[in-house]
Amino acid sequence: MNESDAVAEGRSIPALMALNARRHASRPAYREKEFGIWQSWTWAEAHEETRSLAMGFLALGLNPGDHVAIVGRNRPALYWSMVAAQMCGAVPVPLYQDAVAEEMDYVLDHAGARFVVCGDQEQVDKVIEVQERLQHIEQVIYVDKRGMRKYDHSRLNALEDVLAEGRAAHHRFEAELQARIDRIGYDDTCVMLYTSGTTGKPKGVVLSNRNIIETAKNSATFDHLTRAEEVLAYLPMAWVGDFIFSVGQAMWTGFCVNCPESAATMMTDLREIGPTYFFAPPRVFEGQLTQVMIRMEDAGRFKRWLFHRYMAVARRVGPAILDGKPVGLADRLSYALGDLLIYGPLKNTLGFSRIRVGYTAGEAIGPEIFDFYRALGINLKQLYGQTEASVFITQQPDGQVRSDTVGVPSPGVEVRIAETGEVFYRSPGTFVSYYKNEASTASTKDAEGWVATGDAGFFEEGTGHLRIIDRAKDVGRMADGRLFAPKYVENKLKFYPNILEAVVFGAGRSFCTAFINIDLNAVGNWAERNNIAYSSYQELAAHPEVYETIRGHVEEVNRSVAEDPMLSGCQIHRFLILHKELDADDGELTRTRKVRRNIIAEKFADLIEALYAGKDRIYTETEVTYEDGRKGAIKATLTIADAAVAGGAERMAAE
Template sequence: MSELVEIAAPGTAPGISAATLPQAFQATVSERGERTALVVHGENRSLTWHDYAAAVEEVATGLAALGIRRGDTVAIMLSNSPEFHIVDMAALHLGATPFSIYLTSAPEQITYLFDNAGNTVLVAEERFLDVIARTSAPLLRHVVVSDGDRSGTVGNAEVLSLTALRHRRLTGFDFARTWQAVQPSDLATLIYTSGTTGPPKGVELTHANLMFVMHSCNIRFPFGAEGAAISYLPTAHAADRVFSHYLATVTGWPITTVRDAAAVFAAVAEARPSWFLGVPRIWEKLRGALLTRFSALPEEQRLATTGAVAAAITAVRLEQEHAEVPAVLGTQVAADEERIFQPLRKRLGFDRVALLMTGAAPIAPAVHEFFLALGLPLQEGFGMSETGALGFTNLTTEIRIGKVGLAQPGTEAVLAADGELLLRGPHVMRGYRRDPVRTAEAIDPQGWLHTGDIAVIDEDGWVGIVDRKKELIINSGGKNMSPVNIESALKNASPLIGQACVIGDRRPFNVALLVLDADSARIFAEEHDSADTSPAAVAVDAHLLAAIDDAVEQANSQLSRVEQIKAYRLLDIEWLPDSEELTPTMKLRRRGIASKYADLIEDIYRTARPV
């Protein structure tokens, strides 16, 4: 760690030299106290760092009065809000381990987490009391309601308000001595994986793990003295904690909290973040919205804008191929940059963005090159909950489409004999909570974390992810294929295809389930003068079905014969985050899909006439 501290740029981030998150927080409060720390999007509410620190001390004192001590766990079920940051930081100052629960979790899922974490306290919004009442939580003793004055009981647990908690006192409690006693080896959080292949695992991340993540980021992407972050992803996911909560703790940047993720780009336009992370579906939605906006412009302006985008995309493709950009094209792109793209970035709120990331799943090349063409430095990265969301990134000076980048400083990477990507570094988790067997399966005796991803590493050290090791399709002929690559080709072929799931493991050929992108389908229906633009009507529209056929044919033309889709079904529903089909971060739950649509899949194979 000492080498990283020397390389880092001290002074630009008040908390960067700290060994624990409470130390970083207190250093930031000391330097940035009167500056804004927390802002609520859509509300006239904000807190300075001094306000934030005072609230943290009050809540920490209250939690201590409830019996929370170093090493205990505290569950949090809160929307993206100042209250989340206050409660989480308060628990950290006690040396406790706060962890978040996905807000859409069912009682059975919450019961599993409570049993694994062993928490006696939950801080939640009042609307979640009903679901909490249906859990089995014999250890739960206190439920703190963040947004109401409720009191009473839920099961065996006392219910009290956050206001009441902040007024509780514990005789002899020394706040400063308590947070100063927190050690780098103490657990800072539990991140429960979304469980694409089974029950979630509780990833144990220490203060040392997370401070190393901050140090490594500061080396590759030096923190500026001024900046801003946005919190809109689920706080149960490592990405939101790293890209907002811990980032702001170290840098002193204000965080804009966004309760409704659908409003994220309205918040971006106001907050003008310097760091921003979105999953691929977020970028797909923004691209679709911008294309819709462009098509609605007056003809002269529409032609100028779409022509500028097309020219810039051509330039991006040439640059990606390391080919020379013709002088005429370069001149046009430069003129369009000043006339069209620069004002557009300002309207979007991305005019001062320094780090723009996409992760959690592969992004379609067409989507990626679109944003590069707009002058937005969107780069793909790779991280895992098990590594504090840190792993590989592109460089701000070099972005390669289709690559997740170079290993972050301090991260080692190699490929196993079967092509699996292995990582090692100070950010690798302590282990899975109460699960030594799966911990030993994940981390070998040499300290290498087995990621479960098949990857390639070129001679320059750049990494490309092929697919999840367990999700590779091996057809009945023994051919190995990446479903992600095939799905990417399908989604890349038409904006009408919002989701695609390829099936073919131990089958004679590949088929697919396709889900319409609701916005693109509505626009398509309106352009074809359809009276009914509902999903059910659009999904059987002859013009749309022909367009989907064309898209599948186009995708197949880019795939080898064995990879091609021989039949598909178009679904008239939308797959939503944290459902049977998708994880909260919109990764496919392949087992869930295979189970839910088993009869339909069998019908596709029974009636298909492969060519």
Template sequence: MKNNILTIPHVLESNSQNYPDEIAMREKKFGIWKIKSWLEVSKEIERVAIALDNKGVKAKNAIGIIGNNTPRWVIAEIASQSLGGIALGLYADALESEIEYLLDLTSCEVVFVEDEEQADKILSLNNLKNQIKLIIYDEEKGMNKYNDKRLISYKKLLDIGNSLIKKNSQKYSDLLNNLSEDDICIFCPTSGTTSKPKLAMISHKNLLNHAKNYLEADPKSSADEYVSVLPLPWIMEQTFAISKWCLSRMKVNFVEEPETMFDDLREIGPTFLLLGPRSWEQIAADIRSKVMDSSFIKRKLFDFFSMLKSKNNSFIVSVLCENFLFRSLKDQIGFSFLKSAATGGAALGPDTFKFFVNMGIPLRQLYGQTEQLGAYTIHRENDVNYESVGIPFNGVKVDIFEPDTEGLGEIIVMNKNCMNGYFGTKVANSNTSNNKWFHTGDAGYFDKSKHLVVVDRVSDLSYTSEKVRYSPQYLENKLKFSPFIAEAAVIGSNKPYLSSIICIRYSVLSKWAELKRVAFTTYSDLASKPDIEELLISEVKKVNKSVPKKQIIKKFVLLYKEFDADDDELTRTKKLRRNYVINKYDEIVEAIYSEKKNIRIDTLINLQDGGKQRIKTELNIINME
């Protein structure tokens, strides 16, 4: 075997030989943490790879993987790469139509699924019945009812691999010897903010070299504990749970269920954590919700120490705030041992960012794109700016294209470790060359400290009909700092003033309503209550006081449902598809900019179980003037 080749299977094999007994990963199953060493991971990868080879999987074949984050996902991915195959990650909550599009695009014949739910999705794709030859399922519960010859259990696959290894123990080494660091190792879906996701083709060499640059900016070692909670199809989780894991040997932990995440975090005590902005916003909202539920004295103590820390960051004040308030808060959410935390994938509002930094959580903002292998800027230690996304990694050039008089323009980047191109589309790949500037489509500028500040999408920066320039994303983040607001879409392009469609944060407001003895039945019923409207008016007033007078929200409505990726209102990485939302709810937008005080709604909404529900309600158009 060529140990000097820079591929993910080679790095992992090296770890298994040099650190065989070190803990590589943990998984919580039925309340118990199960450990795998580097040697155990390597042996399981070998068995899966040999079995796949026996089933006819060849180099450059796409292998689909769908389900929640588990060790089997990681093992299936690296086993596929060991054959020269290309892993295609599919989001666990993706609809059948999205899955069919990507499997058809890549001519995928083999799919790993987590459980019965994911198996159902693949088996329902009648148009791909002849294309998909093998479906490997992990959880065996409920699978006995199927009689499809394409189905095989993960355990059975391991048994096949084990028996084949006994006949030829050198087979896996032979497979690795055929790999090249320039081979494509993953098809990574872009966020699909404006259209169907494209597939970025990423090589072993670029993925690992980019991870090395990341580790220079934010070092990790085998002593670090990481909890993998963001979906593995996303490029950032690929960077953390695959390439950085292999290079730094940090321990990767997998929670039992998304609902048990914070209990599991407390048990592991991670030293590093990556969460998306929506998760950080939800955590901040939950903390403030619990504070509201607490006694009068506790609420006043929280307010006092929070205000003290925000105004005075001296050593004595930090020690006081840590001992009297923040230590217990961090312990309750499992953040006691965090040495580094990050957010990326979309903008995190500066108010939310500051909230966590003041708690003593070493949060840093990341910025990047799938095409550039995820993040390429980050705050350095002790150089955190709430408004910025930090400075570029070594070896990455970032500039502003055609800046205006204020320095604002399109962010462009040149990164030698970028994607190799888009797969299966007619999109020109010239802008993704490692020696040419890549146009991100984001508007930004460099501040006086040379930190990059991202404002919004260039296409979303707009003017009202009164020629007032505004950033919808900035105002939306301001609104979402409220514990009562989950999502917001700001409207105003070529309109006389700014308005917003707001989605309430049901998890918090349902508790608030119970405490205030406000009777309600459903989300839409709660959103229509006068008490909720009055509460949200006060929250929007707070935002209006913090922005220039010409950028205030003059009208808003409380939507009868949450924005949902299944309804194409959000991407799978929870980015708002603003233009789609505005077009979808054009009748509501039209009513906002009329003299109407309300609008009648009679529509069908999609439910998570695939059914539909009819909504008949009346939305009040709330005027802030």
């Protein structure tokens, strides 16, 4: 085989895969649980499969520069599809699999995808629905054959068949494929990822091989990642994090990517794999902690005592031991005993026994939650990043981990704070452009390569760690000019297990108010133990005792907010508990579960009005969208409650 320099040096993902097929030939590259067993592929096998698939794509007529949309849950076949597309000189565009047809329509249209690779029938159905309008979709390929027998197969192929076709035709396409791989340059497009669209339509972020590989290299070095790592690929493939972890870093270091059996078995699969390198958004850690706490409440008295006794020890000395700080002998012994009795078995149950590096990002994580995992001896850290940066902007080095900062600039990344407080960065991972959107590219990235994050933050004096306050555009002023930072308050609220989501209003107003979403798991469990009957989410949310509990949380948050003189205006004077869960299907959250403030404010304008008009109750009707796209309406009469505010804010409220 004749290889260009780019291939020999691993300057593209296909080139790295070829290198791994030689360097780590017989080491596991991918595993997937299917039919109750972990099936695995070595690097050599995975490379062979991917090449065959690429030749199958060539047989179907895939051209260089084409966009190949990939949509489905994390499966080796879909990861190979991405690399196979790259081998052909095409650009993979992974999409969110839970997007409804109309959302998919926009992205497929914008990307102009010619090929779409789908995980299963559900995805195929959505693509066929939009295909009527989007004539540029020529080929649909699916992985799971189930239920597909009756479809018109003139422009539809099973991935297995494409692979077989490619394998059979390798004499015909071998040379062409190698030529295309050799042509891939370091600055050619590696992948296009759509932003989740917190504001407006999603934007296609174009990332080059340089972006992905330099970032993967730097971050792998930062955390000393080796080929021995095990990761669980369970986060959406459309999300930049998954691309960096499961493709970029996996290809760079040669570690093994494990795909769960289904979304519902994720926790079991996590325990079976025991990853050494793990990423999860805060809500996963929150969910697990809530589960643990619920189960401990149901445990016997002795077990509960033992748990609380040793968790107290862990909270006191665990993080210090993890950071390698000096800790007394007695405490060390006590911690070792706790490890034997509680921490070890607990970590094993959670699937965290082998974690060497764990990351959380995307949202602020509650200090209690963060400390819980650190106390157990799990090296959980935070990072700050975005799609446009190929993830990494800042991250926490081992031994300098705190819940309220996001760490120091990642290797190779420069960060500066503008006078407005907005955070800017410049790095090898900085994206090339937004696809077909020069105006947005220009307004986000300046001529010198500095990118505006849209977040307001500051560097902490002394430690040099970055702290993020809020989205820059969400930070506003109240009617009397005091600073309004909704996310800051919302995060404090969300740290309570009973509160799933919170949306705070107050820009341009004289005081702040909030919508609360209760966490059905936590509150439902509480209701069960206190013999409170309820038949629906709505009924539970409106229960007076639930209101009392939430009021308690709100008032505690108010006291804590009041301590910060700059933000003391953000105390919540009035709140209500929403009758429905905020949902991405209704457009209220992004697919990555971030609150879409404007849409919520518009949709629930009547409720906001009522909060400020001083009413006690408000009748409302809300349109909801079911998972299959049908719409319905729910009606409710909501109670509005007052909360006590602390300190100086009282005076303002009285005005």
